[in-house]
Amino acid sequence: MASSMGAIGMGAQALGTFAQGYAGYRAGLFNARVADANAKASLMDGATASAASDAKYRAAIGEQLAAQGAGGFQMGTGSNLDAVMASRVNQTYAAMSIQRQAAARAVGFENQSAMSRFSARQSLFQGISGAASGLMKNMGDYALSGQQYGYDTSGQSGALTPSSPAFGDYGRYDVTNPPYVINN
Numbered sequence: 001m002a003s004s005m006g007a008i009g010m011g012a013q014a015l016g017t018f019a020q021g022y023a024g025y026r027a028g029l030f031n032a033r034v035a036d037a038n039a040k041a042s043l044m045d046g047a048t049a050s051a052a053s054d055a056k057y058r059a060a061i062g063e064q065l066a067a068q069g070a071g072g073f074q075m076g077t078g079s080n081l082d083a084v085m086a087s088r089v090n091q092t093y094a095a096m097s098i099q100r101q102a103a104a105r106a107v108g109f110e111n112q113s114a115m116s117r118f119s120a121r122q123s124l125f126q127g128i129s130g131a132a133s134g135l136m137k138n139m140g141d142y143a144l145s146g147q148q149y150g151y152d153t154s155g156q157s158g159a160l161t162p163s164s165p166a167f168g169d170y171g172r173y174d175v176t177n178p179p180y181v182i183n184n
Contacts, residue, residue, distance in 0.1 A: 010138040018130075019127070020130075021131070025123045031112075032113040035109045039107075049098045
């Protein structure tokens with residue numbers, strides 16, 4: 001019974017170590033999926049903000065042209081045309097800046113995703129190797145404990161044997177056969 005309890009304990013410890021590594025693996029994959037979703041959302045937000053900026057600048061250009069017409073100038077000519085073109089150029093730069101910022105955020109999220117996947121694999125490896133290492137160590141300790149504490153590991157009894165180191169070195173006294181006699 002005692003030997004089966006030791007084996008159960010070793011197995012439970014190994015299973016716990018593996019489960020911890022597997023939980024880290026699952027958490028890393030979840031974090032990677034979140035980062036991937038954030039990268040896609042960042043790009044979509046950038047496209048939406050760029051379109052909104054474009055619509056805003058088009059409205060501003062329309063107001064400029066209407067103001068020119070209301071002022072009695074020929075719309076879209078001369079210095080007025082230069083003002084409209086400058087607004088369009090500014091809008092293009094603004095849209096490019098919005099898209100560049102969105103792409104930079106997306107790259108950051110993609111890097112975070114890659115690191116989360118790497119961390120997940122490391123956690124799984126650590127769980128597997130920790131469980132295997134723990135099992136080997138515990139099995140070695142268990143085997144050595146039988147010799148160190150005088151357990152009969154060759155049979156099923158698990159009983160102390162008088163010839164074991166647990167009884168100590170009695171020198172010339174024969175402690176295995178009563179009456180205890182002095183060996184010459």
